[in-house]
Amino acid sequence: MTTSDVQALIGTTTNPPSEVELPMTGFTVSACIWTSANGTLTVALGPKNLTKDSFDTAMKSATMLTPLSGVGDSAFSIKLDVPQGMAGSAGIVVLKNGTYFSIQSAHKTKTSDELLKSITDLAKSASSKIQ
Structure with missing residues (x-):
């Protein structure tokens, strides 16, 4: 994820990204959270060596979650509640070559559909780099 990727989605960031550990069902993911005056972007990278069957069954x-084609080996969009003060919110979870990652964003002016398109494009780019 480049600075230009982040800024294209949420605008000029107000702080360096925060690194956090997020508990998930059965595992923990490492995440970076970027913030701007207009929104937030969270990118999480989870465990490796997940099988597609295990991932699909859990998802x-x-x-x-709704299946999403054309991203990684398997992907799902996440229906998120729009936080107060935001116009839209969207998320995607992806499995590529056994590696789990997710991208989520909320924005003050972009709709949930606009955000889903943008994060899907980011996820396609990110999954193409996972060997």
Whole structure:
């Protein structure tokens, strides 16, 4: 994820990215969170060596996920509640060559559909770099 990728999505950042550990069902992911006056962007990288079957089974058990084609080996968009003061919010979870990652964003002026298109493009780019 480059600075220009981040700024294209949420605008000029107000702080360096924060690094956090996020607990997920069955594992923990390392994440970076960028903030700007207009929104937030979270990119998380999870465990490696996940099988597609395990990933798909876990993702399909969640009611808020919708299969998304054309990204990685398997991907799902996440239906997110739009935070107060924001116009849109979107997320995507991806498995590529056994590596899990997710991208989520909220924005003050971009709609959820606009954000989903932008983060899907970012996810396609990121998944193409995972060997």
